[in-house]
Amino acid sequence: MQSLRKRRLFFAMFSQPLLTDKVVVLRRFHPRDVDALYAATRESLDDLIPWMSWATPAYGRGDVTEYMRVVTETWETGRYYAFAITDARDGTMLGTASLSHIHPVYNFCNLGYWIRSSRRGNGLASRAARLAAKFAFEQLGLLRVEIVVAVENAASIKVAEKSGAHREGILRDRMTVREKVHDAVMFSFVRADFGPSTGSG
Numbered sequence: 085m086q087s088l089r090k091r092r093l094f095f096a097m098f099s100q101p102l103l104t105d106k107v108v109v110l111r112r113f114h115p116r117d118v119d120a121l122y123a124a125t126r127e128s129l130d131d132l133i134p135w136m137s138w139a140t141p142a143y144g145r146g147d148v149t150e151y152m153r154v155v156t157e158t159w160e161t162g163r164y165y166a167f168a169i170t171d172a173r174d175g176t177m178l179g180t181a182s183l184s185h186i187h188p189v190y191n192f193c194n195l196g197y198w199i200r201s202s203r204r205g206n207g208l209a210s211r212a213a214r215l216a217a218k219f220a221f222e223q224l225g226l227l228r229v230e231i232v233v234a235v236e237n238a239a240s241i242k243v244a245e246k247s248g249a250h251r252e253g254i255l256r257d258r259m260t261v262r263e264k265v266h267d268a269v270m271f272s273f274v275r276a277d278f279g280p281s282t283g284s285g
């Protein structure tokens with residue numbers, strides 16, 4: 085596992101990824117993204133609040149600034165990878181995708197995503213999910229990527245299915261969003277889902 089660790093460290097220090105399928109781009113955040121991310125978040129709060137603990141009616145510009153600071157640091161340390169999802173044609177901020185809970189021994193992680201309300205229903209989240217999962221395998225050397233979705237979150241379940249993730253079952257009381265506890269569907273990608281060459285770097 086030493087080589088995986090070295091690879092992650094190298095990647096965290098030197099690489100500036102630009103992942104794209106020519107419709108969406110996933111890239112690192114930059115402090116200049118604060119206004120665009122704030123606007124995308126504010127317009128989406130009604131859709132985000134039921135599923136994201138961090139999303140509250142009071143969510144403000146300062147929260148976005150703090151998020152930028154944190155994700156810059158966690159990218160450098162390889163603890164958490166947050167991507168801006170942008171429009172490949174004109175760079176519009178579309179939402180975020182993230183790889184979190186990276187297990188240092190068993191090499192799996194959690195994949196999360198959201199898309200701004202005005203751009204939903206165009207297949208963007210499923211595209212972003214595939215790109216982020218590919219990054220986890222090819223750049224971080226992980227073995228498994230999990231998507232955990234509240235059973236009531238029909239749109240996100242559809243996203244996971246459309247992205248090609250495998251449905252593995254229901255996990256009881258697996259997700260708490262603020263005070264509400266949800267059963268969750270566990271989806272996963274493994275390297276084989278992306279073909280035999282995945283993981284070669």
Ligand SMILES: CC(C)(COP(=O)(O)OP(=O)(O)OC[C@H]1O[C@@H](n2cnc3c(N)ncnc32)[C@H](O)[C@@H]1OP(=O)(O)O)[C@@H](O)C(=O)NCCC(=O)NCCS
Nearest residue numbers: 131135197198199204205206207208209210238239240242
């Ligand atoms: C879930 C979310 C990421 C979907 O983004 P998106 O870009 O619209 O996703 P896609 O277009 O790839 O797919 C959405 C699918 O769900 C379907 N859908 C949307 N709302 C739905 C609902 N209430 N019930 C059932 N299906 C629904 C859409 O029709 C679409 O399926 P289709 O392509 O077969 O028509 C977005 O709605 C969102 O950000 N929600 C809030 C945050 C969130 O829940 N994140 C996931 C946490 S696990």
